[in-house]
Amino acid sequence: MSTAPRVLDVTTLPSTDNVDPYTFCVELNGQWFLQKGKMIAYYGQIDFSGVGHGHLDGLVAGSFHSPLHAADWVVAQGSGKMLLADRAFDVNSYDLEDGNLTVRSGNLLAFEPSLSLKQSIVPGFLTLIGTGKFVAASNGAVHFVEPPVRVDPQALVGWADCPSPCHHYDHGYLKGVLGGIRALTGIGGASGEEHQFEFVGAGTVLIQSSETLMAEQATGAVPHEAGVPGGGQGGQRGGQQTPQLPGQLGGLQRRFGL
């Protein structure tokens, strides 16, 4: 049990490792991408410049492929030691070796430019591809599980090596006589666990120790294009997307603004 707080200076700070469970120290010698507002202190000569300004174009073109997300990120450039933290959430670094990992956009703090950042097809998630280190936060320590597994949507941090994520709905408790009564009257309530994300296939799933979500960062919009998840809806409304129910006026209803 230590009595006095540890005093750290530029030589005793760990190099690219955790200082404590909530703080991460990056030994900077070149460039790192980090999310705005996650740097808490630094030693040395470090410039922070917004993504997409002049001289960083080349870097951004090489490893930052989420143009509409750029406003949330800065590039730290120079040499020194930089401390990262996020609202006292647990912080961890992850090494990717020619791999891929998809993470909730709000959880990602920083990454090396040798990785490239892309928007995932799954809205609200970002995918990192390549070789390098990145830093992510989570509410409680991260636990790794192998598929097949079903995860509470709020507890999901991310997944690596591409297991297939899909939705799973469980209404098994609505079956049978008692279940029927429950479904009809609502007496007995819901279990609160009807919906999970299901992962199958090879890979690793990252979950945090709590279902309290970290505030999500906007990942930017996706182009309005047919076939783009979350993108195609805005432009072409109408269509015969919803099945017509008898008794509805359908087109007429819309025409008269009812």
Added chain:
Amino acid sequence: MPFREINAKMVEAHVQPGQRLFSQRGAMIAYKGDVRFTPNMQGGQGGLTSMIGRRVANEATPLMTVEGQGTVMFGHGGHHVEVIELDGDTLCVEADRLLAFDGTLEQGTLFLGSDGGVMGMVRGQVTGQGLFTTTLKGRGAVAVMAHGGIIQLPVTPDRPVHVDPQAYVAHHGDVRNKLSTALGWRDMVGRGSGEGFQLELSGNGAVFVQASEEKL
């Protein structure tokens, strides 16, 4: 032992056919295998009378039954989780601190007024327990939540333990508790130490204390 602590804030439970668990609704984080979650109308065990008892006692935290075969991970609100093993004795704990517990444990409610009369009721108010508390009895494990880590303090007949009522989590064994007041004129004029009430636990058993004075 059905519960395994994965880290300070998460536990893993193995569910086997014919064996069931109760857990707080919505506290499942992930699961493997074929596991069913059924909302539990009665808020635990016993029949209709127990349910009404719990409603009246305001100890009816929404619970769900977990059955099937597989592994389930539980965690809730980023609170610290502690697994308490019961070996035939009784654990007194607030219902909303229960994350999950063995289906073999016998659940009941305890009227605090019956344990110390009027002072028991005052104690309930001060600790935020209300007039009732939940008891779990039997052999099995309970996962209890707390704000900050939990420490266990043994209570022996010659060594009573004084606890801040707000930091009190649970106790088990043959423990009597009484509220000791150290109120003086300073408290009356608002210049007290802020520690005017203490929970004094005596007997034979253990008390669990959280490292925070914040309620869940």
